[in-house]
Amino acid sequence: MIMKTYSATPVTSLLGGCTLVGGIVVSLTAFAxxxxxxxxxxNAPIEQARLSQAFEGTDTCRKFDPIQRYGxxxxxxxxxxxxxxxxxxxxxxxxxxxLQVVAxxxxxxxxxxxxxxxxxxxxxxxxxxxxxxxxxxxVDDDGDQTEVVAKADDQGTLVVNGxxxxxxLPRDIFPTDHWHCGVLxxxxxxxxxxxxxxTVDIRANETEMLRTTDGTLRATRFTYDGELETTAWYDxxxxxxxxxxxxxxxxxxxxxxxxxxxxxxxxxxx
Numbered sequence: 291m292i293m294k295t296y297s298a299t300p301v302t303s304l305l306g307g308c309t310l311v312g313g314i315v316v317s318l319t320a321f322a323x324x325x326x327x328x329x330x331x332x333n334a335p336i337e338q339a340r341l342s343q344a345f346e347g348t349d350t351c352r353k354f355d356p357i358q359r360y361g362x363x364x365x366x367x368x369x370x371x372x373x374x375x376x377x378x379x380x381x382x383x384x385x386x387x388x389l390q391v392v393a394x395x396x397x398x399x400x401x402x403x404x405x406x407x408x409x410x411x412x413x414x415x416x417x418x419x420x421x422x423x424x425x426x427x428x429v430d431d432d433g434d435q436t437e438v439v440a441k442a443d444d445q446g447t448l449v450v451n452g453x454x455x456x457x458x459l460p461r462d463i464f465p466t467d468h469w470h471c472g473v474l475x476x477x478x479x480x481x482x483x484x485x486x487x488x489t490v491d492i493r494a495n496e497t498e499m500l501r502t503t504d505g506t507l508r509a510t511r512f513t514y515d516g517e518l519e520t521t522a523w524y525d526x527x528x529x530x531x532x533x534x535x536x537x538x539x540x541x542x543x544x545x546x547x548x549x550x551x552x553x554x555x556x557x558x559x560x
Contacts, residue, residue, distance in 0.1 A: 344494045344510040350528040351471040353420055356382045356389070359529050364469060365548040366533075367503055368397060371541050375399055376409070378545060380469050388418040393467060407432055413467070413482055420472065421462055422448065427482045438485040452485020459487050466518070471528035474512055481518070488517035500532050505552030507531060525550075 345351070356364075360382065368376035376397035383390045395411040409431055416424040425440040440450040440459075448459045464473035465480040466488075473479060474492050481488050495511040500523050509523040509531050523532035533545040 344497070344512075344524070344526075345471075345528050346526050351474065354470050354472055354528065356391070356469055357384060359527060360469070360549070363549060364530070366545040367548050368395070369544045369546055370399070370537075372544070377548075380467070385416075388416050388423060391415045391417065391467070391469070393469075413465075415465070415467075420470075422465060422480075425450075425465060425480075425482070429483060436483070438482055440480070440485070448480070450480065450485045454485065457485065457487075463487065468522055468530045468533065471524055471530065474524070479518065490514050490516040490518050499554075502531070502547040502550045502552055504548070504550075505554045507550055507552050 360380075362382055364380040364382075366378040367374055368378055376395065378393070378395045380391065380393045383392075391414070393411070393413040393415075395409070397407070397409040398405060399407040409429075411427070411429050413425070413427045415422060415426070421442070422440070423442045425438070427438040429436045436453050438450065438452040440448050442448050442461050446461045448461050448463060450457050450459055459480060460478075463478060463480050464470060464476055465482050467473075467482070474494070477491065478487050478489050480486075491514070493513050493515070495513060497508055497510045499506045500509045507525060509525045512522050512524065514520045514522070520533060520535040522530065525531050529550070531547045531550050535543055537543050
C-alpha cells in the first residue's frame, strides 16, 4: 500500500490499528485466539435486564424483522471530525430462501484536490430464522483487497474463511453489522474484515438525544469494550441509529443516520 498524507498526517494511520467492520470503523486491541468463543456468558441475565430497560419490551430483539423496523434501506453519513467523508448503506430484501442483506461502505478523503485515501466495503449475507446462514465480504482498503466468506453447515457451525485461513464459529454468532440488536446480548462477534471471533463486553448506558442528518431522536447508548471498542446507539424499538469512536490518529468518526425518524427538526446544512 502506498503511504499518502492528509493534513501532514498519514491517512493510513486513521485506519491503522482500526478495522472498518461491517462498514463501521472500530479500534482493535487484539483478535480472539479461540475460534469457539461462546456468544452468551454468565452475565446474560444481567444484560437481559438492561436490554429490557433500554427497549420497549423484552422481545424487541428476538425474531427481529429489519424490513418492519427499517423499511428496505438504512442509510448513514460517515463523518470525520464532523466533516462528511463517506456513506454506509444497508439494504434488506425478503427472498424465497431467507432475508437477504447487502451492506456497502465508501470512504474518500481528499487533500488539495487529490484523493488521499479511499475505502470500499461490500457485504452480502443470507439470514434464516434470525441466524446468519451465508456471508460474503469484499474489501478494498486503498488498493489492498481482502475477502471473507462464511457458510453454516449441518452441525450447527459457521465455517468461516478469511485472510488467515478457515475457522469454525458458533452458528448463533452475530457479525459486526450492528443492524440486528440481538448482538447486544452477545459477548463475541464475527469480525467481517478478519473472519475471526472477537470477544466484547457490551453494556447499556443512559438514554440521550442523538443527532441525525434531519434532526434528533432519543436513543440508548451502548458501549463495546474488549477486542472491539466503539459506541453504538439504538432507539426504543431496537433500531440501530448511530455510532461513534476515536480513530488512532485522534480524529472522531461518527455515523449519522440519514433515514431515521426524528423527534425534532435540525437538518444538516452540508
